[in-house]
Amino acid sequence: MSSNKLRKPRHESRTMALARQMVGSADNNNRITSHGGIASWDEHLIEVRSTTALSHKSPVGYRGRMRSADSPPQTSIQDYLSALLHPVSAIEQYWAMRAERAEALLNAHERYKRELDDVSVSHEQRRSRELAELNARYARECAHVTRMVWICLGALTITVCVLFYVVFRYAPRVPSDPSRSSAVHYTIPILSPFSSVIEHETSAVNVPLVAVLLIIMGLFGFLWFRCCALRR
DSSP: OOTTSOOOOOOOOHHHHHHHHHHHHHHHHHHHHHHSHHHHHHHHHHHHHHHHHHHHHOTTTTHHHHHHHHHHHHHHHHHHHHHHHSOOSHHHHHHHHHHHHHHHHHHHHHHHHHHHHHHHHHHHHHHHHHHHHHHHHHHHHHHHHHHHHHHHHHHHHHHHHHHHHHHHHHSOOOOOOGGGGSOOOOOOOOOOTTOOOOOOOOOSSOHHHHHHHHHHHHHHHHHHIIIIITTO
16 A cells, blocks of 8 residues: 555544543633633623613613523623633642642641640649649648647647656755754764665656656657658
8 A cells, every 4th residue: 555545534432522522612711711701791791781771761671682681691701700710721720629638738737736725725724733732732731740740749848847847846855954064974884794774765756657758758659650650
């Protein structure tokens, strides 16, 4: 076969025809919106003004014609507004998708930041409440310890006062003899091994008093360790 012989054109598939038709319509819409959008809008405004003036002049006779003439401008307005609001080209669709995605990410970030703020506020409130409870508990324990210390000091003071009172109250008084103020002569008796000497001692601080004092001190020590040392 010769190279310059015309070949038979191939049959175009439905998919290619539909794609070519969509591309052609998109190009036409872009061309119309870019060049003739403003002119068609001005023409439509002039037509609307003329129709409103005619309707004011003859409202009864012109009502049917106004209804028939209103449908193409409404369609053109809708097409114009849809062409302005909705992107047609692939680049506009791409940037619209990116803008929508960025808005969704921004909303998610704001919601996450709001949740973090709520959680931090709740943690701060709980921490301040726990610190207030700890301070109140520490103040109560300090007041209790202070009260116990004052009670122990008061009991010790009372015990010392009672001890001094007993010592000075029941101590034997030696009468003062003016004749003894001169020289004193001591006699040392010499005892035989067969004689016995019995010594009698009298004192105000006897065994029962010492036992009572030891019992009181032990009781105060027990209360001290029970109330204060175990809590620490």
